[in-house]
Amino acid sequence: MRVYKILAVLSVFILAAALSGCGSSPSAQNPASAATAATTVTAVATKAETTAAMTAAPMSSDEIEKEVFDPAFDLYPCFYGQGVVLTTGSDIGNDYYLVDDDRFTTYEALIKKLKSIFSDDIVNKLIATDGFKDVDGKLYAEEGDCGSDIYFSSVTYSISSQTDTQIVYDAACKYVKDEAYDEYAYDANPPESALRTEHIMYTRELINGSWVFTNFELPW
Numbered sequence: 001m002r003v004y005k006i007l008a009v010l011s012v013f014i015l016a017a018a019l020s021g022c023g024s025s026p027s028a029q030n031p032a033s034a035a036t037a038a039t040t041v042t043a044v045a046t047k048a049e050t051t052a053a054m055t056a057a058p059m060s061s062d063e064i065e066k067e068v069f070d071p072a073f074d075l076y077p078c079f080y081g082q083g084v085v086l087t088t089g090s091d092i093g094n095d096y097y098l099v100d101d102d103r104f105t106t107y108e109a110l111i112k113k114l115k116s117i118f119s120d121d122i123v124n125k126l127i128a129t130d131g132f133k134d135v136d137g138k139l140y141a142e143e144g145d146c147g148s149d150i151y152f153s154s155v156t157y158s159i160s161s162q163t164d165t166q167i168v169y170d171a172a173c174k175y176v177k178d179e180a181y182d183e184y185a186y187d188a189n190p191p192e193s194a195l196r197t198e199h200i201m202y203t204r205e206l207i208n209g210s211w212v213f214t215n216f217e218l219p220w
Helices: 002-024 031-054 061-080 107-115 120-127 178-184
Strands: 096-098 132-135 138-142 152-162 166-176 195-207 210-213
Touching: 061 152, 061 166, 107 120, 107 132, 166 178
Parallel strands: none
Antiparallel strands: 096 138, 132 138, 152 166, 166 195, 195 210
16 A cells, blocks of 8 residues: 555656656747747847947048049049040030040930939039030030139038938048248148138938939039
8 A cells, every 4th residue: 555655656747747847848939939039130130230230430531532532533524624625626616525435425425424423413514514415416615714712621521410311521631822832832732720621511312212412512
């Protein structure tokens, strides 16, 4: 009789241990709990990626100049007689010459390139200068030189503000002071004491899927 009691007690302990083991088994976890845990991990990872993107190092002045301003400065002056490769001996009158430029060979290509950089308002303003003409399907440009600011020395770029649809750039332009011009006009690195600083704010906006300048001017 005593043996039966011992066996009964042992059976109870064995059953309790078995039930406890089943409850802690990974394979017996609640599927809903597992899904919640996975979602939490994903959310934490996404937040980490977003935080990393927001705290990424800002673009340097050289990077802004190369990626944002160089394409604009490469094209904008063309409408004022600067930087266009022309074919000599192809004058059609009024100092218009056939364009021999790899960047654009037709009027349509020119306008397409303009619209990839500037807003429609700026494009229309440039077209109104009559710097280019389409004659029998060929592109002609007016020869000339709009000149430049002889006091201009250098420019440094930074981002002033930024949203999902607008970026404002601060161009800190340095010019040689009037009283220092004679001494430092042709100096590549004039001292700070000989310079004055002016800030030009440029705005780019996301319009129809493209980042374009909505205001623009040459700093020199």
